[in-house]
Amino acid sequence: KAGVTQTPRYLIKTRGQQVTLSCSPISGHRSVSWYQQTPGQGLQFLFEYFSETQRNKGNFPGRFSGRQFSNSRSEMNVSTLELGDSALYLCASSSTPAPGSTDTQYFGPGTRLTVL
C-alpha cells in the first residue's frame, strides 16, 4: 500500500504571495491532518479533515486554510505569505477520526516552504 504523498516537496515563494500544498492519504484512510514544523515552535497542529469537513483546528491565523475532496485528498492554502511561514508542512492520515479513536497516524514526507 502506498504511503502518504505530498506535493510539491520544495517550494520557494516571496512575501505576499499565496501557496497551495497537496496531500494524498493512504488508500482507504479518510482522515487527514496538517502540521507545521519550525525550529522555534516545533511541530504544531494546523487542522484536521474528515469527509470533506474540518473537524479540528489549531491556533493559526485565518491566512491558513484547507479543504478535503471526496477522494480524501486534501489541500492547504496559505495566503499573504510572511517570512515566518517558512516551515516544513507535514500531512498525516489515519483511518479512524472519531473522538476517542485510537488509530495510528502516518505522516508524509512533507513540503518544505521557504518564503523570501
Next chain:
Amino acid sequence: GIQVEQSPPDLILQEGANSTLRCNFSDSVNNLQWFHQNPWGQLINLFYIPSGTKQNGRLSATTVATERYSLLYISSSQTTDSGVYFCAARHYNQGGKLIFGQGTELSVKP
C-alpha cells in the same frame, strides 16, 4: 490542552551503547506515538503505544498511562539511529490532533 515534554533534549552516545528517552504528558491520552524524524524531515512511525510495552528489534517502548509517561529504549545503538525522536499524544476528545513534544536529538558516534 495536554502538554507533552521530552527528556533529555540532546543525547550523544557511542555506537553500541543503550539509551532511554522519556516522554511525560499532562493528561489522560488515548493515543501515544513515537516517531523518528529522518534527515529529510519525514516522521517514521516507531510505536503506537497508548499503554503497555512493545518491542521491535533493538527498539522497545513502555507507556504507563496511569503515571502519564512513556519510555523509548534503544539498545546497541547504531549510527543510523541518529536523528530526532518525537513522542506525540492525543487527548481522548481531540479527534486526530496530536500534540508533539520538543523532541530528543540523538547523535550516535562511531
